[in-house]
Amino acid sequence: MTYNPESAAHQGAIEIAVTWLSSLHRKGWQNAFTNLYQKLLSEDDFATLATLDADVIQSIEINFNEWLLAEGDIHARGGMRRINDYLLSPAGPRLNAAQRDWIQQLGQRPLRLYDVTDVVQGQQMTLCDALDKDAEPIVVRERSGTQDLKPGELLGCRILRVGDHFQMSGAGYLFTLLSGQRVLSMVREHGINLGQQLDAPREMGLLIMLEWLQHWLKPAPMPTLIDHYSGEPMKMITDHYRVVDELALAQALATQSDVEGDRQEGWSRHMDCTDGQVRARVHINPGKKANKLELFYRTQRYADEGRVWFDALVGESVTFVKRKVEEAADVMSKAQKQGAMTSAKSGKSSSASAPSLDADTMAQLMSKVIHDTYAHWADEPIPALDHKTPRQAIKTSAGLERVKGLLRSYEASEASQAGQQRRSEISYDFLWASLGLTR
Numbered sequence: 001m002t003y004n005p006e007s008a009a010h011q012g013a014i015e016i017a018v019t020w021l022s023s024l025h026r027k028g029w030q031n032a033f034t035n036l037y038q039k040l041l042s043e044d045d046f047a048t049l050a051t052l053d054a055d056v057i058q059s060i061e062i063n064f065n066e067w068l069l070a071e072g073d074i075h076a077r078g079g080m081r082r083i084n085d086y087l088l089s090p091a092g093p094r095l096n097a098a099q100r101d102w103i104q105q106l107g108q109r110p111l112r113l114y115d116v117t118d119v120v121q122g123q124q125m126t127l128c129d130a131l132d133k134d135a136e137p138i139v140v141r142e143r144s145g146t147q148d149l150k151p152g153e154l155l156g157c158r159i160l161r162v163g164d165h166f167q168m169s170g171a172g173y174l175f176t177l178l179s180g181q182r183v184l185s186m187v188r189e190h191g192i193n194l195g196q197q198l199d200a201p202r203e204m205g206l207l208i209m210l211e212w213l214q215h216w217l218k219p220a221p222m223p224t225l226i227d228h229y230s231g232e233p234m235k236m237i238t239d240h241y242r243v244v245d246e247l248a249l250a251q252a253l254a255t256q257s258d259v260e261g262d263r264q265e266g267w268s269r270h271m272d273c274t275d276g277q278v279r280a281r282v283h284i285n286p287g288k289k290a291n292k293l294e295l296f297y298r299t300q301r302y303a304d305e306g307r308v309w310f311d312a313l314v315g316e317s318v319t320f321v322k323r324k325v326e327e328a329a330d331v332m333s334k335a336q337k338q339g340a341m342t343s344a345k346s347g348k349s350s351s352a353s354a355p356s357l358d359a360d361t362m363a364q365l366m367s368k369v370i371h372d373t374y375a376h377w378a379d380e381p382i383p384a385l386d387h388k389t390p391r392q393a394i395k396t397s398a399g400l401e402r403v404k405g406l407l408r409s410y411e412a413s414e415a416s417q418a419g420q421q422r423r424s425e426i427s428y429d430f431l432w433a434s435l436g437l438t439r
Contacts, residue, residue, distance in 0.1 A: 009098035010162065014170065017069055017103060020093035021083070028074045032083070036064055036072065040210050041217075048217045056216055066171040067209065070106040070158065071202050082107075105160040106169060111205035113187060114138075115384075116153045117405025121146050128402050130154060130184055131191065133386040137401035140166045152409025154180030156208040173212040183211045227299050229273055236326040237303040239310075241293040241318040248317035249293075253284070256313070268372065269306075277376050282306045293318060300325075363423040370414075370426050378434040382406070390435055404439075407431055 021029040041049065049057070068074075072083045077091075084107030086092060088100060095103065114127035117137065125146050129135035138159060145168060149155070156173030159166050175183050190207050194200035227234050243249055246263065253259050253267055261267030267284040283296045295310060297303035303323070311320070378391050385393040385402055393399030411428050418425040432439070 009096065010102035013095060013099035013102040014065065014069065016093050016095060016099065017087050018065055020087075021074070025074060025076045028076050032068055032072050032074045033064065036068060040206070040213055045213070045217050052216060060213070060216075063171040063173065063209065063212075066106065066158075066169060067111075067205070069103065070109075070111075070169075071205065102160065102162075106158065109158045109160055109169070110201035111156055111158055111171075111173075111208055112201075113184060113208060114155050114157065114159075115402065115405055116149055116151055116155055117401050118151060118408060119146050119149045121149075125149060126401060126405070127155065127157075127159070128398065128405065131188060133402070134396070134398055136398050138166055140168055142168055145172055149174070150409070150412045151405050152412060154184060156212065173208055175212070175215065179211075179215060183208070186211065229277075229279055230299055230301070232299040232301060234298055235300055235303075236324075237297040237300065238324045239295040239297075239303070239307060240287070240321040240324070241295070242321055243291045243293050243318050245317040249314055252314045252317060265368070269309075277380055280372065282310075283372070284310075363418075363426065366417075366421075366423070367426045370428075371430065374428075374431055377431060394435060394437070400437075403435070404437065407437075 037046075049060075052060075068083055069087065070084060073080050074083050074086065075081075076086065084103065087095075087103050088107075113130040115130050116125060117128050118126035122143055123146065124139055124141050126137050126139050128137045140159060154175040156175070157171065158169035160169050161167075187204055187207055191200060191204050194203055197203075226232070250263055253261075256269070258271065259267050259269045261284070263286070266286055268280045269282045269284070270278050271281050273279055281297075281302055285294045285296060286292070287294050295306065297306055303325075307320075307323075379389050381387045381389055382393075384406060385399065388399065390403045390406070393403050407428060410431070414428065415425055
């Protein structure tokens with residue numbers, strides 16, 4: 001990044017303010033810090049806090065410092081004062097024009113949640129307001145904070161203007177793909193309950209801080225995953241069969257107008273949905289051995305109804321072996337733990353997370369799953385797009401950036417999974433092309 005004297009002029013503003021407060025108003029500053037901790041943390045949280053890594057504790061202190069400078073209160077000169085106003089008053093510390101502007105903007109710009117839609121590591125990131133879906137995307141210059149950032153993540157921050165560009169204020173509250181939607185839902189609901197109250201932005205900011213702290217202090221609960229169309233809890237249900245008569249099996253499936261595919265690639269049984277989309281009831285996949293067959297369902301009802309249909313259709317051409325049922329949340333949790341396991345010697349993924357299939361076969365299967373899953377993606381309503389379809393959303397600049405952000409998040413997730421499974425990445429070019437988009 002090119003050195004910009006204008007962007008460097010505000011440097012030191014936070015340090016000057018904190019030093020001034022801790023020196024001239026030591027007791028008041030300590031009390032303000034203690035009160036914020038007590039507002040957000042329980043006694044058990046304090047005990048856990050002492051066990052955290054030094055870098056995490058430092059991040060918490062940085063974020064708390066900024067919060068107090070932006071929105072906190074302090075007892076000074078015989079009464080309670082808003083810290084931000086006090087710093088900018090004639091009695092405050094000596095600040096140059098750029099530093100005063102930085103402190104003033106801290107007090108004016110609320111802590112908000114943003115969807116990360118694009119990242120240029122070491123240079124910049126593109127953010128879209130997570131609560132205001134019509135807000136224009138903002139390109140934010142950021143060096144260190146973009147090193148580990150990925151499209152699709154949720155970021156809480158204050159965005160300040162410096163000259164002709166935007167920068168993060170310094171404090172950041174990053175939420176993972178797993179926890180982000182839960183936090184966003186909580187903040188959105190909290191905002192609705194607060195309505196037009198003057199302190200609504202402040203209270204929503206405190207909630208963001210609280211949830212970010214809990215990310216470090218308590219394990220995040222696994223969410224209940226819901227099938228988008230049926231509204232039922234998602235499960236990973238696989239019925240295993242042994243094939244007795246290959247020809248009879250293929251002939252039976254060929255009689256069904258709602259079934260497509262063949263023995264080599266597998267079949268899918270489709271259903272016409274009330275929203276005009278076509279979805280798969282069941283995927284009928286080749287097993288790991290020549291005479292095996294696996295039927296995959298995503299809800300309990302689909303599986304129960306599907307087995308009755310399949311057994312009646314194919315008769316004695318197959319023999320049922322077993323049904324394996326896994327909760328979708330458990331599968332996600334297990335995958336996360338396995339993905340995190342590393343070999344102490346090589347630093348590579350351990351054998352515990354290695355796929356049981358060879359890399360080429362795994363890539364082929366994943367390619368089919370991805371293409372089937374996103375076959376009608378361009379014209380399906382998506383909650384992240386305010387329940388618009390991608391094709392509808394791209395008609396505005398704000399919607400266009402959000403759609404591109406979704407695509408980049410899919411690609412980032414696929415790159416991570418491909419690395420863990422030691423296979424080639426599956427391209428999402430077909431989704432970009434379906435909307436006529438370029439990167």
